[in-house]
Amino acid sequence: MIYFDNSATTKPYDEVLDTYTKVATEYFGNPSSLHPLGKISERILTQAREKSAELLNVSPKEIVFTSGGTEGNNLAIKGAARQNKGRGNHLITSTVEHASTLEAFRQLEQEGFDVTYLPVDSEGKVSINQVEQAMTKDTILVSLNHVNNEIGSIQPIEEIGQLLEHFPKCLFHVDHVQGIGKVPLDFYRSKIDLCTISAHKIHGLKGTGILFRRNSVLLNPLFSGGSQEGKFRAGTENVPGSVAMVKALRLTLDNFKQSVQNLETINSWLETECREIEGVFINSPKNRAPHILNMSIPGLKPEVVVQALGEKDIYVSTKSACSSKHAEPSHVLKGIGLSDERAESGIRLSFSYGNTLDEAKEFVEVFSKVVRSIKKVVEDREV
């Protein structure tokens, strides 16, 4: 099996599953219970919070455990906008965000907020100038992703954060779901107020994530209920999931240090080789995250290519998993100025630690054959 769909989700590490099983069976008490079983669950959750804070270079108080990326983005965006609506009603994001961000903003538009969707350049980036010009005295939130989930472009988060420091009532949210463990980001230096992370993109389990909430930033919670997670996220804590996530985070960050270069090698090797295949165009910018490579085969339906590769036990995707069931062209590829033809035929390869250059070689072999044979069928019919 060649699994090149790590931006959709990753396979949980065995160690992560071991941790999950152990915590779920041995420390099953509710952290809010007063008895010793509750106390030990609370203790282990506290330690998970401390450990994750240490790994992310933030303070334990700033960690909110969530159910993943979508919840993190929703809590950050809606929570910050609703909490601060007295300060202004203007919000800024970009046109190439993940569905959970864009849909949250659409909902806020219906609630009466004004949203500016910044267009991006051909590399998928917004510029500091654009942000500066879009800022008004009513702007209370800027939300951008760090690494684009479809093409892997990297936004100049640190520079934008430094700019936003001059607008004290505007919060800065960063969707770091694709970036964590692949492209380093210093939350404090980048003046980030809110930052979303999801565990299942880094070999953790589905249904777990972290929202970094800078000290003193208040959010209007999505859920009403108990006072868990500093009242920002009611509901009995997912202790085993959170502990398992911390393990996944640690292992991934270790892997980053050791083998991010390997990812870069695979990625650039594949780019060179795929360019050679007739009819294949690379969509990802040159400067991109080490684990994402997007390309188009105009004229071919990408679903067909994905299916054909699937039959050979090779797994890639069309666009973001969360939008892949819609037939429209990719909003990201259109966003960077590609034609409809290119935008509706995108294929995304996404890697993680554990993928090898041998897999890449095998992929190119199969992929070029698949492209040739499907092209032949399509072209024959046209004649």
Add this chain to the structure above:
Amino acid sequence: MKYNHILIRYAELSLKGKNRKEFERKLLETVRTLLKDFKNVRVQRTFGRMFVELNGADEREVSNRLKNIFGIHSFSPALKVDLNQEKIDEAALWAVKDAIPAENGTFKVTVKRPNKDFPGRSQELNYHIGSHILRNTKEMTVDVHHPDVEVKVEIRHEAAYILCKTLKGAGGLPVGTAGKVLLMLSGGIDSPVAGYLALKRGVMLEAIHFHSPPFTNDRARQKVEDLARVLTQYGGNIKLHIVPFTAVQQAIHQHVPDSYEMTVTRRFMLRIAERTAQNIDARAIVNGESLGQVASQTLDSMYTINEVTNLPIIRPLVTMDKLEVIDIAKEIGTYDLSILPFEDCCTIFLPPQSKTKPNKNKANLFEEKLDIEKYVQEAVDGIETVMISSKKQVDEEFKELF
């Protein structure tokens, strides 16, 4: 531009005559320990001052550590530039802008020129650099008597040094220069602050906590350990002595009338603390009492409770208002922990009414029914000592999980 040095000024150290060397050495040791994880940082001591060479480390991160160290009066990040007039002007301007980003304050320039080869006299240089700053900032003005910032330029043989921003240090004396004390740490708001203030005067701290399971639970104990961990930021590792106190409290509850229960309990705590202090060679007991705050802290109560020991009792908070204490607690990071709602040994057997003016003789009379020596010795023998270190460590039993 980036700062390459930080100049540290001592607090009262320079007054301390013969001990000065020892004090400086302790401070140097503390600074080095606290900056240990910045690999390239070097710390040096020269002529009544201390220098941190940053060698690329982030000035703000290093400053954040320095501001918690007792014995430092103030410190200033410094720029080192080549002996070149333009570069000096530029650096001075940058330093002013860094100190006052809004560019709307007052300043003065003070040049010292030990390197007489450098052209221009100090006065001329003052004028020259000052003009450069005035021309290139928005609303800065000169005030040579009470400036908001003083731009100090030292032109030495190897390079020129420019200092401007001055950050306040924690003051006090270097930890470890004043001998050892035992802190009575309850888990409330006051006692950690008392510990902090004692550390500020240079003591080495160990802590004692009275634990009464099952009336106080493990969460309360955890809370005390966490509080002690916060204090380690200011004074290094802390030994925490946990006293099993259930038997004593039950005995008191049985034999002493309600209104004297609190008084007698406090007297026992003090006896146990005193004996522990002797065992660890501590020369004083520190607690968080504030005059008149609660029944046990009235002057009459202190008089009656204090009777059982000759050891000095240091009460750093004795004249402080609760709100002042809370302010410090918030500043040093103990407040959020302190307000976690767990029962501690003081609240659990709280009688409906305690004497605010207990009588010494009566207290002695009631205690006659108790075998004081036995209870004190048993409690001391049962002490469990844990070492609290500043590193946040994962508990041994959970280690493999992370």
